Amino acid sequence: MSGWIASGWLRRWLAPRWQHPDPEIRRQAAFKLAPGKPTDQRALERLAGDRDAGVRQAALSRLTDPRPLLAWLDTDSNTPELRRRLGELLCGRDGDLPLTERLPLVADLDDAELLETLAFEGDNQQLRLAALARLDDESRLIRQACDNGIAGVRRAAAERVTSEAGLTRLAREAKRDKQVARRARKALAARRADAAQARQAQAERERLLHALEQQAQAPWEPLYAGRLRHLQREWESLQAPSTPAQESRYQEACLRCRKTLSDHEAHHQAHRAASQRQADADQTRQELVEALEESLTALQCSELITAQDIDSLRSQKHLLASRWQALSDQHAPDATLRQRYDQVLAGYDAISQAWEGLQPRAEALEQALATRDAAALARALDDCDWPERLPPTPLLKRARAALTQAEETQAGQRPSVAWLDEELDELQQLLERGAFKGASRLHQSLRQHLDGVSGEAYAASLARFRRLAAKLAELRDWRGFVAGPKRDQLCQAIEALADDTQLGDRELDHQHRRLIKEWKELGSAAATRELAERFRGASDRIHARLGPWKAARQAERQRNLEAREALCEQLEALLAHPDPAADPDALREIRDRAREQWLQHSPVPREQAERVGRRFGRIRHELQGLIDHRAQEIASAKRELIESARRLLGDGAPIDRRTAEAKRLQQRWRALGRAPKGEEQMLWREFRGLCDQLFAHREAERDDRARRSQARLETMQALIDRLDAWQPQTSDDAATLDQAIAEAEALAPLPSGRRSEGMRRRWSGIVRARRERLLRLAVSEEVARWQALRPLLEAHLTADAEALGSGSPTEVPDPGPMEGDMHRAHERRNAARRHPATPQDVEEQLIRLRVHLALLAGEPVGQQDEPLRLAIQVERLNEGLGRELSRAEEIHGLLRELLATGPVPAALWEREVQELDSLLARLLHLPPP
Template sequence: MAAFFQKLFKSRKPAAPDRKTHIPEQPKADPETDKRAELREEQLQKLEANPDQNVAASLAVEGLTADIRIRAVNILQDESVLQRVHKQAKGRDKGVYQVARQKLQDIREEQARQQSIADTITMLTRHAREQAKSDDTKLYGARLEALLKQWAEVEPHATPDQLSAFLESIHHCRERLSGMEAAQAAEAQLQEQKRQREETLDVISRTLEDLRRQPVDSVASLDALQKTQENRWLEATRDTQVEKTHQKAYETSMMALRNYINAVRQLNQLQESLQSVSAVTYQDATPDDRARAEALVKEINWPEGFPVPESLQSVRKLAGKPKTPPRNSEDQKQQQATADNLKTILSQLEEALEANQLRQSRQLLKTAQQHFRALDQRHGKAFQSRIQLLTGQLRELTDWQGFATEPKQIALCEQMEYLAEQPMEPEAKSERIKELQKEWRDLGGSSNRALWTRFKQASDKAYEPCKAYFKAKSGLKQANLEKRKAICAELEHFLNAADWTAIEWKAVERILQTARQEWKEAWPIEFRENRQVQKQFDSLLRQLEAPIDQERQRNEALKQEIVEQAEALIEHEPLQEAMDKAKALQADWESVGITRHREDRKLWQAFRKACDAIFARRDARRSEQQQATKEADSEATALLQDATAVSYDQDEQSLTQAIASLNSVNTSLLSAPMKEKVQQEKQRLEQAVAEQQLKAGIRKWQSLVLARTEGDIQPDALPDKWTQLSAETSELDDQEIVIRAEILAGIASPDADKEKRMEIQVRRLTEGMGTSDKEEDALQSVEGLVAGWCVKADESGADPMLASRLNTALDNLTAD
């Protein structure tokens, strides 16, 4: 069949003669050319062309000049190449050897530096993780700052994962530090409130003691003191638990002070009435005068235990026996309890005096005197002589201790004087001064006024250089206070001006973080002055955090929905649709705004797990498909081997069976190369079947052509379509039919028919048949000629020579 196509459509044009190309003769090379100069120029051009490492290494070893070799070795950067050049240049080229050695040393130093940085990053990351979990809170902030300072030096070299791990640990550290600072501030505030309460009780107690010794006629100062202490107590008890004994002591003392103030106020207001009543003598007083005096005494209601003013004494005398209200059982119990406590304290004082414990004795005596003053005359009389005795013993112990401790106190004076002359860091110097002063106090002080003055002057002189420092520190505290006030003002302005319906939440988070950081950096600061500013800052932070928390919760809910949607896609079919939706969900995830770090991490892990499960299904199916393809290719390979063993010349049944075996292969599972091989083999076999069918048909045609030479052919022996095909050639005689067949078969006609053949060819060209290049048209034309030959009715039969020529043409159609 292939040969038929080639013969049928081969070009009739003669091939053009080969033209020889004239190659001009090259001029002979000049034997005088300087080969060395050419080689040097070639090597320089290679260097200027930015050669690769191997070319540069070759030039560094084999370069023509020292300059070329040095330039080439300077280009080298790869360590292995440098090592090779270094080894080859040893003993051959000292310059190249030294440059290579130096570059190798630089590379190793850089590698060591990079390794050191990597080790430092690993160490700092581990320390940050350990710091976040450590229970050691001593100097926690200082250790954290030192860690951050070290990290700042290596941070540019850290990978994103290392940076993320370090920052996460630092975040936990800062949270712990904030908690510790808040706890310390709260504890300091509680201690300050406790101190304020104790001082309030002490002020009121001393005021009442002074009033019992010396009466006061003006209430202005007392009224101011009362209000001041009431406010002070109110602030000292705000948001904290107060001991019941302290609260009761305050209420009792403040009630006594109020009663005294009210009595003095009434006394001043009724001064005219008092004078008019006091002008009446006891003997001349009428019942009305006595009633008026009694009414005045009752209205003034002078508290018990305080000296009675002279203007009131005469009125009380006129009113009769003073109506001293009997002490109630509660007062009696209080007096008895005080007396019992005093007895215990005096026993402890005696023991302390016997043990020569001066400092403790002084404190116990002071406490005993306070209790003694709280007793009335009846209860206190029994302790008066004992207290006087113990006071004398304490005075003697003080004198004796002074004699024993004087050398130590002199030594402390000398140490303080030496310290005053030493240049030291103010903080350390101040701490040392406090230590010496504490040692002085532990010795119980000194009765030697000159020695105390010496120590005091040395202390003042030593502290003098520290004053400027602490003054500057005080200025720094004030500046930090102003900074914190400015931060509060900026936060308040932002909160008032913010449009929460269209705000950039990440920017709000940055503002919150920046405010906290700047607030922390504004340190040190005066605690008392900072209290109100701290309250304002905390309030503003709560106002700022509230919408941020709401937005975070809203975004976390959105991400939770995305997670749930992703989890629903794990078993979704079709798989491609599930993967497309998962990718869309990943884009949705990126578009969600701010969230809490810990919650976001949990949600991301869940979302990532769901996405991994979805794409794991794809990988599993792809693996299954690859396995199926591998098995199908293996099966197809075996069938191909069988099919390729079937040749063109085998019978049609063998070819058909081979085609059927290839058709049984599921080509959808085959790989692309194997599918192409199967298709090519099927085409080869189908072409072979077609050729065999064509040959069988031609042989049948030839038998019919010969049958006409013997007489008429029965119509039922001819194909049905030949009647229609013969209509086109009915006008052709046998000779022309044969010549046309010879033309189509591409064989020569006898010399006698050459003129006839030329005429036919010209006619075919005129009819547009001579340029046909379609196989179907050629076959149809040949079959039409054979049909025209066989359908003709001729009793005498056709010319055997012409029949032979026609069959020869048909043989040529099927020739290989």
């Protein structure tokens, strides 16, 4: 153990003095170390981190290079000796480091406290400015601007103070440099002017935003686009930048305005397109009707009506009907054009019926012409019943001419040369066309008329007749030469067809009809009995084979005819009693399904096809008219709904009521059905646009209501916080509480919610607490005023004692200004000594006052005073029926009566005064009732 002690002592004795345990010895050793030696330098560096402040200061004072000290400062910034030594070295107060080396070190320095020291104490203005440039704290800059000893540094620091609070402080504290104070005041004024200008610009932007948002909610009118451009130009002309929220509101309002403009433009374009389509449809219908009218007029003005004319007229009519129906499905025609259409269809039907009535009688006319039977010809012409206003067909013309000629022949007249020339021209045309059968019949008729005719007047006609007869003979020979092999070929083909059992009935019938048609086209050319019998026999076999199929097809056609007629009857019954509230969509569905059923029930017997077809066409036309009529009624009803929606848009009623009415209008719109096709979309866009504007107004009003509610909540919250921070000091502060309550009532009702409920509870608690404090203050003030009247009371007690002792009452003089009722109580006390009451009455009055005070203070009373307490309580209840008095008012009244009660014996007062004082002290600490 002793060896260890000796060893420790030896180590301490041999160790360097800078490592000695005694701080004083280490401090002295630090002064003896030479910084130029590496070992001493390391020792000084270790001592610079010593735990003793004196040692640290001594070691740092020996170090003259600030670079390692700056490195230590980054790791240990809480050493005041290190920061102080760095200040000495960098400021130039110690050491021999030149300014050129110190400036880069200061430029890299981040310690604000050291930089502030350098800015204040640097030995050079450039060094101070370099340190000042590294300072960012405005409070330090203000100290430099106010207290720095160099004017350039003060002004450089003042230039970097930019906040309003900093400029205000600088203008107030810069007593040393008037230029700095003047510059601060000037900068502060400029900043405030800029702030005022910015506020004005923001207010202008808010005004423009409000105008733009109102414009976005407004309906379109002719000046809408111009007003929008004007507001946009005003917005762009403002110099102050807008906030992100303002820019977002601006872009949103512009988008809504552009949507209104685009919706109106789309509506206008749709309306214009619909009008153009309507005009195009009317123009097309008018052109079709005019074309058919011109065809009918041209047909009536022509000399003859041929089958080609009828076919052309029929094709034109079918085209008109299909195009009319297609256009009517899109746009309803006007009444005038529909009347023209009905008239032209009636004209066509008259010509078509006349033509159809002529076809079954054409064979009788030809036979009568061939036999030159005038009576049969006259009967056939009468049966045709051809309208007088229509030009005749070629057959009717020949029949009429033949009848006229026959009548002239019977009258002994010879045929006229002109008539013969017309007939010969007809014969020549037939021969040129190769119409052998017609040419043969006309040739036979002319030969009968020319029998026995002679003379120079008929010489040319007879010669021409002979030349045409020769051409007819050549045509007959040629037909015979060509028709012989053709007839043989047709016989072979029909026999092969009759023996073919693979063909279906439909194909067999088609081939059979084709062969019969080709056989008939050959006429009488190369006709032999053998070939005719062969062809007829094969045809009969085919007829026998097709008999069941034809019977089934005829039955099917009859069923289809019956179905079509039943369909027509159903539609006619519908048209005879139309539902005035029928839905056009349902009628359109009936029309389309009727068309599908009509096409399904096909074919029908040929002789009834035209008749039932005209009947169905007329029904379809009437049904389309009914659809158009109902669609127009719906369009009119929807226009009324649009006007109602437009009136709602401009109405001043509450927006919720108007939007509810708009929803009812939408329900009525859906219940009405569809207007005409092109008009429905146009009407719907207009109606939807008006409803969208209404709902946009509702949303805007809801947002505005929510903002107002939020503003009321924030105002109420501020009022609650203000009242919560306020404490009344006197009872007169009740006016402040009443004003706050009035402000809260003006903000009512608050929007429903948990926050509002919490605010109400907090407000009620704060108001209750403030009322309680005001009541306590009122009671305290009453007690304090009573304490101020104690000298007066003591004077009255002294006067009472003198009056009761000597019997000569004395007057207590007026003590000075006091409340009116207290002054009257003072006078009553003086009067009571002049006319004293009995001691029992005075005692009872004092006891009553004491019991009343005990009741107010909530203190118990003696058993003997309990009846009096109950009586007083009943009196209080009865008096409170009109207006309940506050505790302060009751105390004031009791103290007033206490002052007025007298004369009071000294012994009685000594007995009661202590309890009265204790009751008053108790009242000071009681909460209000």
